[in-house]
Amino acid sequence: MGVQLHRLLPLLFLLSWPFFLRDGGRRVPVRDDLHPIVLLPGHSCSQLLARLTDDYEPAASPSCGVRKGTGWFRLWENDTALQDPALLPCYAEQLKLVFDPVARDYRDAKGVDVGVMSTNSCMKGLVAALEGIGYKDGENLFGAPYDFRYAPAPPGQPALQFSYFVSSLRLLIERASERNGNKPVILVTHSHGGINATGFLNQNAVRWRRRNVKHLVMVSTGAGGGVPMLKSVVPTTGGNRTPPTPSDVLSVSGNTGRTFGSAFMALPTPKVFGHAPLVVTQAKNYSAYDMPELLAEAGFDDEEVARYRSRVLPVVTNLFRAPIMPTTCINAVGVATVERIVYSDGDFSKEPEVVYGDGDGSINLASMVALDTVIGGDPDQEHYKSVFIPNTTHSGIITDGFALERVVTEILEANNASY
Numbered sequence: 001m002g003v004q005l006h007r008l009l010p011l012l013f014l015l016s017w018p019f020f021l022r023d024g025g026r027r028v029p030v031r032d033d034l035h036p037i038v039l040l041p042g043h044s045c046s047q048l049l050a051r052l053t054d055d056y057e058p059a060a061s062p063s064c065g066v067r068k069g070t071g072w073f074r075l076w077e078n079d080t081a082l083q084d085p086a087l088l089p090c091y092a093e094q095l096k097l098v099f100d101p102v103a104r105d106y107r108d109a110k111g112v113d114v115g116v117m118s119t120n121s122c123m124k125g126l127v128a129a130l131e132g133i134g135y136k137d138g139e140n141l142f143g144a145p146y147d148f149r150y151a152p153a154p155p156g157q158p159a160l161q162f163s164y165f166v167s168s169l170r171l172l173i174e175r176a177s178e179r180n181g182n183k184p185v186i187l188v189t190h191s192h193g194g195i196n197a198t199g200f201l202n203q204n205a206v207r208w209r210r211r212n213v214k215h216l217v218m219v220s221t222g223a224g225g226g227v228p229m230l231k232s233v234v235p236t237t238g239g240n241r242t243p244p245t246p247s248d249v250l251s252v253s254g255n256t257g258r259t260f261g262s263a264f265m266a267l268p269t270p271k272v273f274g275h276a277p278l279v280v281t282q283a284k285n286y287s288a289y290d291m292p293e294l295l296a297e298a299g300f301d302d303e304e305v306a307r308y309r310s311r312v313l314p315v316v317t318n319l320f321r322a323p324i325m326p327t328t329c330i331n332a333v334g335v336a337t338v339e340r341i342v343y344s345d346g347d348f349s350k351e352p353e354v355v356y357g358d359g360d361g362s363i364n365l366a367s368m369v370a371l372d373t374v375i376g377g378d379p380d381q382e383h384y385k386s387v388f389i390p391n392t393t394h395s396g397i398i399t400d401g402f403a404l405e406r407v408v409t410e411i412l413e414a415n416n417a418s419y
């Protein structure tokens with residue numbers, strides 16, 4: 001199931017940044033005082049390729065099978081398919097994951113092989129800023145795109161895709177270091193990529209980390225998800241539409257997005273949000289502890305709720321096991337961010353009232369501040385710095401010029417630090 005392509009990944013990583021192929025603009029000579037950087041993009045920022053095999057049985061419409069046997073095509077992100085009402089149902093179906101109860105793991109839909117190609121334009125600004133200070137693709141700058149539909153599982157539960165990811169990323173990091181005079185790499189992540197990086201680091205022995213990774217610069221990742229995510233869990237318009245709309249495709253309440261192993265990874269966690277009422281109705285308030293109940297009442301089935309409980313919750317609860325390594329967390333603040341959702345008459349199908357607080361639009365300030373405790377608060381944590389950038393958003397932080405400048409300054413500070 002896409003295995004061969006995954007085995008090729010460490011090679012593809014070096015070559016798979018199409019936007020580097022553009023004719024350069026200002027090019028600065030590669031500096032030899034720079035630690036190599038490996039970038040981990042956010043959720044849905046990686047491009048996925050697919051091919052349909054003979055096993056593929058189109059469900060939405062027989063025409064979904066026209067690409068059978070014709071080789072690889074772009075599965076995500078494919079604007080043509082997203083915007084064509086005839087193609088969209090096929091696309092939504094091919095992008096689904098299946099949970100196999102026997103293997104106790106997720107896999108690609110039957111007859112659909114999926115591989116990871118590259119990062120898309122969402123990292124373009126950061127890449128250009130790094131090139132501006134002397135980084136160069138394939139020499140001291142590398143990307144680690146990943147299939148964002150999958151997620152890690154708690155110890156003892158199979159997660160084949162995650163194992164591939166861990167071994168590919170380990171190889172990439174080792175090669176990046178070797179190519180650069182054995183200097184350990186700086187891991188720079190955005191959003192979900194931070195979850196990915198900490199999950200990865202936790203799987204590697206301290207000795208390996210010390211030798212190969214100098215610093216983690218984690219941009220836009222909170223310690224325990226965010227409340228805005230709940231707005232798509234309890235959809236007023238129902239993401240369950242057939243045929244789907246383009247925005248239903250990745251939404252956790254949509255028929256495709258809900259099948260992803262990563263679907264509930266960003267829900268607010270009890271560790272950060274405690275007993276605060278996040279969803280308020282007349283009869284009952286739901287705190288982060290009540291997520292399973294909320295999912296059930298929002299229409300997710302028993303198996304989906306059970307998987308949230310047994311597979312997602314233990315992972316997100318234990319993600320940031322300090323000490324990870326020298327870490328800089330950078331977050332945007334000052335943006336109105338959903339903090340509480342109020343259904344005055346308890347009817348989930350009606351438009352709720354929303355109470356806003358501080359955050360980056362996707363992650364609440366509480367989730368960012370909690371990083372100080374879960375990472376910075378551990379007495380064994382070697383080096384921890386938390387930076388807030390006002391006036392930019394969750395994604396603006398890697399596209400707005402003034403924010404990028406600050407992010408690059410922090411990366412250079414990590415580069416020059418002598419621990």
Ligand SMILES: *[C@@H]1O[C@H](CO)[C@@H](O)[C@H](O)[C@H]1NC(C)=O
Nearest residue numbers: 067073074075078080081087
């Ligand atoms: C986008 O998806 C359609 C439908 O599956 C496919 O025919 C097309 O080749 C894809 N685009 C690219 C660039 O691969």
Ligand SMILES: *[C@@H]1O[C@H](CO)[C@@H](O)[C@H](O)[C@H]1NC(C)=O
Nearest residue numbers: 277280281282283284285286
């Ligand atoms: C729910 O939370 C709101 C806001 O904190 C509070 O005013 C209300 O009393 C709570 N309702 C219940 C049923 O606990």
Ligand SMILES: *[C@@H]1O[C@H](CO)[C@@H](O)[C@H](O)[C@H]1NC(C)=O
Nearest residue numbers: 333334388389390391392402
């Ligand atoms: C944020 O932006 C507004 C409008 O551009 C500006 O007036 C304000 O001073 C900025 N705040 C900060 C803290 O930079």
Ligand SMILES: CC(=O)N[C@H]1CO[C@H](CO)[C@@H](O)[C@@H]1O
Nearest residue numbers: 146147151152161162196199
């Ligand atoms: C920790 C984490 O989220 N890791 C994920 C990184 O991306 C790969 C590919 O989707 C997943 O398999 C990992 O689980």
